[in-house]
Structures are given as C-alpha cells and as structure tokens.
Amino acid sequence: xxxxxxxxxxxxxxxxxxxxxxxxxxxxxxxxxxxxxxxxxxxxxxxxxxxxxxxxxxxxxxxxxxxxxxxxxxxxxxxxxxxxxxxxxxxxxxxxx
Amino acid sequence: xxxxxxxxxxxxxxxxxxxxxxxxxxxxxxxxxxxxxxxxxxxxxxxxxxxxxxxxxxxxxxxxxxxxxxxxxxxxxxxxxxxxxxxxxxxxxxxxxxxxxxxxxxxxxxxxxxxxxxxxxxxxxxxxxxxxxxxxxxxxxxxxxxxxxxxxxxxxxxxxxxxxxxxxxxxxxxxxxxxxxxxxxxxxxxxxxxxxxxxxxxxxxxxxxxxxxxxxxxxxxxxxxxxxxxxxxxxxxxxxxxxxxxxxxxxxxxxxxxxxxxxxxxxxxxxxxxxxxxxxxxxxxxxxxxxxxxxxxxxxxxxxxxxxxxxxxxxxxxxxxxxxxxxxxxxxxxxxxxxxxxxxxxxxxxxxxxxxxxxxxxxxxxxxxxxxxxxxxxxxxxxxxxxxxxxxxxxxxxxxxxxxxxxxxxxxxxxxxxxxxxxxxxxxxxxxxxxxxxxxxxxxxxxxxxxxxxxxxxxxxxxxx
Amino acid sequence: xxxxxxxxxxxxxxxxxxxxxxxxxxxxxxxxxxxxxxxxxxxxxxxxxxxxxxxxxxxxxxxxxxxxxxxxxxxxxxxxxxxxxxxxxxxxxxxxxxxxxxxxxxxxxxxxxxxxxxxxxxxxxxxxxxxxxxxxxxxxxxxxxxxxxxxxxxxxxxxxxxxxxxxxxxxxxxxxxxx
Ligand code: HEM
Ligand code: HEM
Ligand SMILES: [Fe+2]
Numbered sequence: 001x002x003x004x005x006x007x008x009x010x011x012x013x014x015x016x017x018x019x020x021x022x023x024x025x026x027x028x029x030x031x032x033x034x035x036x037x038x039x040x041x042x043x044x045x046x047x048x049x050x051x052x053x054x055x056x057x058x059x060x061x062x063x064x065x066x067x068x069x070x071x072x073x074x075x076x077x078x079x080x081x082x083x084x085x086x087x088x089x090x091x092x093x094x095x096x097x
Numbered sequence: 098x099x100x101x102x103x104x105x106x107x108x109x110x111x112x113x114x115x116x117x118x119x120x121x122x123x124x125x126x127x128x129x130x131x132x133x134x135x136x137x138x139x140x141x142x143x144x145x146x147x148x149x150x151x152x153x154x155x156x157x158x159x160x161x162x163x164x165x166x167x168x169x170x171x172x173x174x175x176x177x178x179x180x181x182x183x184x185x186x187x188x189x190x191x192x193x194x195x196x197x198x199x200x201x202x203x204x205x206x207x208x209x210x211x212x213x214x215x216x217x218x219x220x221x222x223x224x225x226x227x228x229x230x231x232x233x234x235x236x237x238x239x240x241x242x243x244x245x246x247x248x249x250x251x252x253x254x255x256x257x258x259x260x261x262x263x264x265x266x267x268x269x270x271x272x273x274x275x276x277x278x279x280x281x282x283x284x285x286x287x288x289x290x291x292x293x294x295x296x297x298x299x300x301x302x303x304x305x306x307x308x309x310x311x312x313x314x315x316x317x318x319x320x321x322x323x324x325x326x327x328x329x330x331x332x333x334x335x336x337x338x339x340x341x342x343x344x345x346x347x348x349x350x351x352x353x354x355x356x357x358x359x360x361x362x363x364x365x366x367x368x369x370x371x372x373x374x375x376x377x378x379x380x381x382x383x384x385x386x387x388x389x390x391x392x393x394x395x396x397x398x399x400x401x402x403x404x405x406x407x408x409x410x411x412x413x414x415x416x417x418x419x420x421x422x423x424x425x426x427x428x429x430x431x432x433x434x435x436x437x438x439x440x441x442x443x444x445x446x447x448x449x450x451x452x453x454x455x456x457x458x459x460x461x462x463x464x465x466x467x468x469x470x471x472x473x474x475x476x477x478x479x480x481x482x483x484x485x486x487x488x489x490x491x492x493x494x495x496x497x498x499x500x501x502x503x504x505x506x507x508x509x510x511x512x513x514x515x516x517x518x519x520x521x522x523x524x525x526x527x528x529x530x531x532x533x534x535x536x537x538x539x540x541x542x543x544x545x546x547x548x549x550x551x552x553x554x555x556x557x558x559x560x561x562x
Numbered sequence: 563x564x565x566x567x568x569x570x571x572x573x574x575x576x577x578x579x580x581x582x583x584x585x586x587x588x589x590x591x592x593x594x595x596x597x598x599x600x601x602x603x604x605x606x607x608x609x610x611x612x613x614x615x616x617x618x619x620x621x622x623x624x625x626x627x628x629x630x631x632x633x634x635x636x637x638x639x640x641x642x643x644x645x646x647x648x649x650x651x652x653x654x655x656x657x658x659x660x661x662x663x664x665x666x667x668x669x670x671x672x673x674x675x676x677x678x679x680x681x682x683x684x685x686x687x688x689x690x691x692x693x694x695x696x697x698x699x700x701x702x703x704x705x706x707x708x709x710x711x712x713x714x715x716x717x718x719x720x721x722x723x724x725x726x727x728x729x730x731x732x733x734x735x736x737x738x739x740x741x
Contacts, residue, residue, distance in 0.1 A: 001421060001422075001501065003502055006501055007493060010416045011416075013415055014412050014415065017373075017415045017416075021373060024380070029380055031384075032381065032385060062419065066419055077373075081377050084373075084381075085377060085381065088381045091324050091327045092385070130655070133700040138704055142645055142653075143645045143655070146644050146645075209714075219638060220641035222651070222652055281627075281630050281631045282578070282630075283725075284578035284584070284649075284725065287649060287651055288574065338563060341564060341567060342567060349730070352578045352725040353577065354578075354584060356570075358728065424731075428650030428651065428652070429654060500732065501733070504731070505731035506665050506667065507697070510657040511698050514700065
C-alpha cells in the first residue's frame, strides 16, 4: 500500500465510524425532541457514511473481501440508531405496564 | 454508612492518588522524547513508562473495586460478608504498591535469574510487577470475589447486575494468572499475554464497567432496574460476541497463522457497533429524563464515558484494525494514541463519574455543583484530546516514513523520529499533558470541596461520616 | 465464540511452537537467515539458508534451547520490552527488534564503529556498552549485560528473525539486498 493510500484509507475508515456516531447522536436527539430537522441531519450523516463506503470500495487498495465487509457494514450502520431507539422505547414501555 | 462503603472511600482516595503518580510518570516519560539525554543511565525511559502504565492499571482496578464495595451493600441491603479481610487487604494492597514502586525507582531491574522475576521486575508490559506482588494482587482480587459472592449467598438474593458481575469477575481474576509465567518462545509468550491485555480491556473490564454504569444510571437518573438490566444483557452479549474473537487483531504478526488476519480483522471491525448502541442509549437517557439530574458532574462524566469509549475505542481502534493498515500502524505512536483515548474514555471517565456519585451521597448535598468540576472536566478532556491528536500525527508520520516508505530498519525509525511532524507532535503531546495535569489538580480540589459548603449551609441534614 | 477460540488456540500454539509451521526450531541459529518477498503469499517471508555458525560455532538443539531460555530471561529482567517492540509489541522509544538481526545498521554503522569483523561481535559489543556506540541523540542506556548475556540475546534475536510473521515488518527486505 502506498503511503498516500494508507493515509486516505485509514482516514476514511475513521471518519466512517465517526459519522456513524454523529448519525446515532442526531437521530436520537431528533427522536427525543421530535425534531425532524435533527433526524434529517442524522440521515445526512448516514448518507455521508454511504458515500465513504463507496469511496473505500472504489478508491482504496483494500482486499475485495474487506470491501464487501465495508459495504455490508454500511447497510448495518443504517439500522443501528433506529433499532436501538425502538428497543430502548420498548423496554421502557414494558416497564410502565 | 456500611463499613464496605467506608472501604470504598478509602479505595477512591488511593485511586486518585495513584492517578496523580501516573500523570507525573507519564509527563516524565514524554520528556525523554523531547530531551533524550534526560537522566540518561540514571533513570531511563523504560522505568518511567513502567511506573506510568502499571499505576494506570492499579488505579483503575482500585476504582472498580471501590465502586463495587460501594454499591454492593446497597444492592443487597446488608453489610458485606468478611469485610474485615477486605479492610486488612486494602492496606496490604497499598503497601505492596508502594514497595513495588520504590523497588522500580531504586533497584529498577535485576540480573538474569529467577530472583529478579520474583522480587524486582518481570519485564512484561503492564505486568512488570514482580511475582510476589502479583500474588498479592491475586489475593486481593480473590478476597474481593469472595466478598461479593458470599454476600449474595448470605443475603439469599441475586440481581441481574450482580449475577453478571460475579460471572465476569471469575474470568477477570483467572486471566490475571497470566502475570506469572516466563515463556521462552516469544510467540507463545505474546499469545497468552494478549489474553490478559485484550480480554481485560475489551471483554471483562468492558462488562464490569457496564455493571457499574448500570448501577450508576439507577442512582443518577432513577432509571428502573428492569430497563437497566435488559440493556445490560444485550450489551454484554454484543461486547463479548465481538470482543472475544476480536482478540485476533493482536495475532496478525506474532508468528501465529495467517487466518488470524481475516478473523481478527472481521470481529474487531464489528467491535464499534455495540459502542454505537451505547452512544444512542446515552442520548436516549439524557433526552427522556430531560437532564433532570441533581448531580451534574457525575452526569457529564457518564456522558464523557459513552462518547470517549465510542471515539477512543471505536473510531481510533477501527482506523487501524484492518490488517492491511495495521501492518504499517502496528507498534507506532498510533497505537499509543488509541491506547490513551480508549483507556480514558472507557474506564477513567467512568471511575470519575462514580466518585462524584458517591460523594453526593456521603456529603448529602442538595446543591451538588461547583465551578471547579467544570474546570477539571474541561482541562482533563482538552488535555487528553490534544495529546491523542499529537500522538496520532506522530503515529501516522511513523506509519508513512518508517514503515510504508522506510522499511522499518533502524535508519527508517530514526528518520521518522527526526521528522518535523513527529518532533512537533512530541512537543504538543507534552504541552497538552501539562493541560491534563492542571485538570487533575482542579479535579482533586473539586473532589475535596464539592458539596461541603452545602452540607454546612444545611446542618439539619444527616452529618456526613 | 469461546469454543471457536479454543480450537484456534490449539492450532495456533502448535503452529507457533519452536519447530511448528510458522516458527523454526531454536537451532536455526546455525543457519543463514534472509527475508524476501514471496510472490505466492504476496508478503515477505524469512528464508532459512545454508549453514552459518553463530560466534564461530554450531549449537546442538539442546544447547540452543538453553541459550534461548537464558536470552529470554535477559530480555525480561532488563525490561527491553518497555523501550522496544518485539513483533511490534512493547514500547516505542527504541526501534522494533523483530528483524534486528537483519538490520543493515550492523554492517554499515556498528561493525566499523566497534571495530568488529562479524555482525554478531558488533551486536555483543553494542549490547554490552550501548552508551559508547550511539548512532543518534536517543541512546540506549547501559543495562550492564555480561558477555554471556549479550550473546544469548544475539542468539535470541537471530532466532526471532527466522519466524514467519505474515509479512511484518513490510519492505524490510528492500534496503536489505546488499547485506
Ligand atoms: C475499551 C476499549 C479498548 C481499550 C481500553 C483499548 C486499549 C488498547 C491499548 C492500550 C492498546 C495497546 C496495547 C499495547 O500494545 O500495549 C491497544 C491496541 C489495539 N487496539 Fe485497542 N482498546 C480498546 C478497544 C479497541 C477496539 C474496539 C478496537 C477495534 C475496533 C481496538 C483495536 C486495537 C488494535 C488493532 C490494537 C493493536 C495496535 C497495534 O497494532 O499496535 N481496540 N488497545
Ligand atoms: C499527562 C498525561 C500523560 C502523558 C504525558 C502520558 C505519556 C505517555 C507516554 C510517553 C507513554 C509511552 C509510550 C511509548 O511507548 O512511546 C505512555 C503510555 C501509555 N499511557 Fe500515557 N500519558 C498520560 C496520561 C495517560 C492517561 C490518562 C492514560 C489512560 C487513561 C494513559 C495510558 C497509557 C497507556 C495505556 C500507555 C501504553 C500505550 C501503548 O504502549 O500503546 N496515559 N503514556
Ligand atoms: Fe484488542
């Protein structure tokens, strides 16, 4: 791997997870305050993640198996904030009964 | 207050003191990178660094142990069984740490014989303490496990959090036996050594802090037990599901088979996902409880724990965990950058949060707030982020110039270390280290002072013990 | 997960025992060791060459094992790992020692500097008195190694350089050609 590719790939991977965090935070804030604009910002972060996945898949020297993995986790990231939120909500509601 | 809880306070005092020693040793270690002639042949880098990382492990362990001794009697509504042994062992523990520290400073290292291993320095990272002291740690931890299980047994009561905790403490203690052997084959030595290091920080400790955070959330925000426990079970399953085989990210290059490249890469790349769940959870709690907490310092430190764990372990870990990248980042300041961020986020912030929580109870303060805690919080986190940023730059410089381009020879190592980016990063790390140290003083001042004035102003409240 | 880990552990320990698939036996110190690119695995691998005695002698397997056990004890007692990395694990103040045996610095810098005629003699001289033979400002301290201790360490480093580390460190062979 050339040093430029090394640097770019690793930065993309770090940013990918970071955007995942931002998505999680914004989505959760949006849901807590029922604010569509925050939720929307969350989805924008997720779109950024998908873009990065695309960049990694097309532009990085990672082996194809890792690229496949990145593509799949790109999809999985999309579900985590809403799924976690729903799960949290459901355990809170069970508790109220 | 239960005796067990008084013991907890003593553990916290010892932990905070060692935290200070750790910072001093860290600043010294960092100075060698700036002035390599410092104390040359008198007290060299390796000894300062040993003090730094060994005190790190010990103060966090003391924080954890203290936290459990605090929550346990509350959880079970009774005094901890065999508390006098625990009280006695606390002093044994502290004296042992002091003796080991003195030996490290004065004797430093011994000859090539078993005597050195037993009484001076074992020379294995994080577990350099000589074997006699390691026996002491085992004794303390076993007593601790005994206290917890026997108390639950006598109380004829087990809760979800407590059950998870007990199941977790057993492997945690067993793994520490890894601190003893002297294995000739370096590949085998490192194979087992990583069971200790990785399985502690990315499995058993992660579960332990999960239990402690569960108790904390119940105290801090009055979240109900059902919720906290359901969440804990899910977290534990995810953390262990990814973390156990995530161990493989340390088996890429130590003479173990090539299949670890795929296994380690795959499972450790999944490790950030549960951490993301925790971040969503933190926001959920903060949002639904409308930040109605009476203990803002503890609340902010809990938030710092969730975010720090995610960024330090999740983001910084993921940046270098795929084998194709790790080939170049492995064993550089990049690793140090991740190590600092992850330890700080995942564990140090959690322990500090619990200390604030406990202080509010002991000082029965209604108005539990101050200016100093904000200074401590701000400076410590700013200092840490600055250090970690500097180290990341230094690490990337090494990955590029020493590894990818230079080919890892001595000459390449020197070239990267003399590179202006690397050198400036070392200055930056030191300066932010000072900021961090200032934050520590603010923290200590605040821990001593917070809530006291309120207690005086409201003398009708139960007097703090 | 634990069951999978147990099976992998059994296999990995077997592969990485001295004499296993990845790790040569200790008497490999009697042979020449190189490090070159393997096109089929697409990474660098150690190459065990013809006989090349160490310190002018050939060690039996038993002698070599004894030497390694002692060498490891030297390494632990002086906490080398709190300055150096082995296979990239340890501390980062000093250079990585995984392939230290193959480092061109021995022939280019330290053999002339110490007036030694062989690589191993230069290594022993350096390890016994690193304070006398520095190459730059960040120096290694004198850890009071005896000659026997230094020799055991050299043997240990030679054996380590023959271990198949799946290509770590990369490109070491690039500047290696002339050595
Ligand atoms: C609580 C969580 C964690 C803590 C406290 C932690 C801490 C550390 C520390 C201290 C080291 C350096 C070990 C040494 O050589 O002395 C390390 C190495 C490493 N960690 Fe973590 N870590 C955590 C989570 C993670 C996660 C989630 C990942 C992956 C996504 C990860 C990936 C790595 C990798 C790849 C290395 C090896 C670095 C190298 O090649 O030199 N860590 N970790
Ligand atoms: C003033 C603050 C600090 C300074 C100046 C500092 C400095 C250092 C230095 C110079 C090293 C040696 C790295 C090497 O081998 O080159 C080190 C290692 C380490 N420190 Fe710190 N440190 C500080 C605070 C902390 C904190 C707060 C933590 C954890 C919560 C921490 C955890 C560690 C760990 C885990 C290592 C071993 C990392 C590795 O080798 O990969 N340090 N530190
Ligand atoms: Fe790990």
